[in-house]
Amino acid sequence: MKLEKCLTEENLNQNLLNIQYAVRGPILQRALQIERELVKGVPKRFKRVVRANCGDCHALGQKPITFIRQVLALVSFPELISSRLDIPQDVKDRAKELLDDCTKGSVGSYSPSNGLNLVRSRVAQYITNRDGVPSNPDDIYLGSGASDVIKSVLTLFVEDVGGKPPAVMVPIPQYPLFSGTLSELGVRQVDYYLDEEHDWALQISELERSWRDASIESNVRALVVINPGNPTGQVLTRDNIEQIIKFAYERNLFILADEVYQENIVSKPFHSFKKVMFEMGAPYSRMELASFLTTSKGYAAECGLRSGYVELLHLQPSVQKTFNTMRSVMQCPSVLGQCILDCVMKPPSPGKPSHNQFINEIRDIHQVLKERTATAYKTFNSIPGYFCNPIDGSMFAYPRIEIPVEAQLEAKKLNMSPDEFYCLRLLEETGVCVIPGTGFGQLPGSFHFRTTILHPKDEFQYMMDSIRRFHLNFMQLYP
Numbered sequence: 001m002k003l004e005k006c007l008t009e010e011n012l013n014q015n016l017l018n019i020q021y022a023v024r025g026p027i028l029q030r031a032l033q034i035e036r037e038l039v040k041g042v043p044k045r046f047k048r049v050v051r052a053n054c055g056d057c058h059a060l061g062q063k064p065i066t067f068i069r070q071v072l073a074l075v076s077f078p079e080l081i082s083s084r085l086d087i088p089q090d091v092k093d094r095a096k097e098l099l100d101d102c103t104k105g106s107v108g109s110y111s112p113s114n115g116l117n118l119v120r121s122r123v124a125q126y127i128t129n130r131d132g133v134p135s136n137p138d139d140i141y142l143g144s145g146a147s148d149v150i151k152s153v154l155t156l157f158v159e160d161v162g163g164k165p166p167a168v169m170v171p172i173p174q175y176p177l178f179s180g181t182l183s184e185l186g187v188r189q190v191d192y193y194l195d196e197e198h199d200w201a202l203q204i205s206e207l208e209r210s211w212r213d214a215s216i217e218s219n220v221r222a223l224v225v226i227n228p229g230n231p232t233g234q235v236l237t238r239d240n241i242e243q244i245i246k247f248a249y250e251r252n253l254f255i256l257a258d259e260v261y262q263e264n265i266v267s268k269p270f271h272s273f274k275k276v277m278f279e280m281g282a283p284y285s286r287m288e289l290a291s292f293l294t295t296s297k298g299y300a301a302e303c304g305l306r307s308g309y310v311e312l313l314h315l316q317p318s319v320q321k322t323f324n325t326m327r328s329v330m331q332c333p334s335v336l337g338q339c340i341l342d343c344v345m346k347p348p349s350p351g352k353p354s355h356n357q358f359i360n361e362i363r364d365i366h367q368v369l370k371e372r373t374a375t376a377y378k379t380f381n382s383i384p385g386y387f388c389n390p391i392d393g394s395m396f397a398y399p400r401i402e403i404p405v406e407a408q409l410e411a412k413k414l415n416m417s418p419d420e421f422y423c424l425r426l427l428e429e430t431g432v433c434v435i436p437g438t439g440f441g442q443l444p445g446s447f448h449f450r451t452t453i454l455h456p457k458d459e460f461q462y463m464m465d466s467i468r469r470f471h472l473n474f475m476q477l478y479p
């Protein structure tokens with residue numbers, strides 16, 4: 001008898017077929033293939049691929065923070081605490097504190113599903129210091145990266161209301177974790193466009209338009225805001241946040257504030273949604289809110305170790321109980337990841353042995369961000385046919401590019417969008433791997449790509465020069 005597959009494309013969870021995640025999509029796949037071709041000696045016009053597809057700072061050469069890695073080493077192998085190695089006392093103290101909170105003193109045992117008590121209380125203290133508003137450790141849930149807890153929170157909305165399917169408002173351009181997760185959950189995505197002509201501002205009139213249009217056929221239940229923006233790099237003003245909160249209040253929307261780049265800001269002040277809501281007073285200070293942070297970003301940038309948190313505010317107690325149960329099914333997030341979060345929430349204090357080195361390391365990281373954002377902005381705006389808004393935060397540039405009609409027709413013949421075609425040509429001719437705007441969203445008829453900007457200086461300059469050279473050639477080819 002012929003063995004038939006139980007699981008086929010036809011009977012698979014059909015939502016999964018709609019998931020797209022361009023950051024690791026076809027352009028990256030081609031880049032990886034080119035890397036293999038280069039190893040085999042296939043002749044190319046370039047010697048190496050420059051990966052600029054993903055906001056993964058360590059992959060671009062950023063060094064880990066010494067304090068964090070020392071604490072990780074000690075919690076992983078506690079014998080080091082009493083060894084003769086020259087390890088700062090505050091590292092030893094931190095490792096002991098963390099191990100005391102782990103069952104049987106091992107990071108190999110499960111933690112409570114919302115995270116170690118010690119780490120959640122440190123997160124609450126960090127938020128309290130940041131906002132001047134008390135935070136309760138019981139409202140904090142640690143996750144394996146922010147993606148993990150963002151998905152859990154979005155899952156709460158998978159239910160028709162008033163006979164209409166649920167929908168969630170998402171900025172365009174957006175980070176495709178949101179579109180991908182909503183596709184997976186079968187929840188409608190309601191796009192609202194950021195205003196590129198005004199530094200990617202979030203206009204309330206556009207929120208109203210998108211909410212009105214979507215409300216005809218769906219029940220819009222939540223609003224996602226990414227501040228600082230990915231891929232757009234803008235930092236919202238306090239006034240703007242206040243308007244957004246009022247908008248959400250008037251329509252009874254749950255706010256998801258993705259604030260993962262709050263430590264990656266160059267010049268403007270960061271205002272958390274929580275702080276602004278509390279400063280506005282009642283009734284806004286009683287609204288439901290989920291705000292997210294991760295150790296994949298900021299100075300730690302420990303993407304591979306997977307850790308982050310959500311603070312959930314003002315949930316109905318039975319909803320929060322359900323959330324607790326849902327999170328407990330997965331046991332707990334990585335305990336090593338939780339230890340990193342602890343270090344980020346409570347870095348070495350002044351006067352402690354690790355403090356000076358820590359301060360120097362984060363100052364250098366911040367300096368690199370400052371330089372690269374300025375260089376990317378200047379360089380892109382100096383290329384004819386390019387436009388780039390100032391980059392206030394995050395670790396990306398998202399320039400707009402003019403793509404000639406001839407090139408657009410060529411792309412169509414190849415069944416590609418013009419920006420995909422552009423990025424693929426850029427990759428094939430220079431080895432620079434950036435992600436087309438189609439993966440993040442853009443106004444129809446406009447074309448962009450997203451590039452990370454935190455490469456080492458020479459590599460970054462090489463990438464900028466390669467992009468400029470490529471574009472000038474491209475414009476000659478398709479005048």
Ligand SMILES: Cc1ncc(COP(=O)(O)O)c(C=O)c1O
Binds near residue numbers: 226295
């Ligand atoms: C805006 C935004 N939110 C969330 C995440 C998720 O990060 P992680 O799951 O690594 O914590 C990212 C990662 O790039 C991001 O850019």
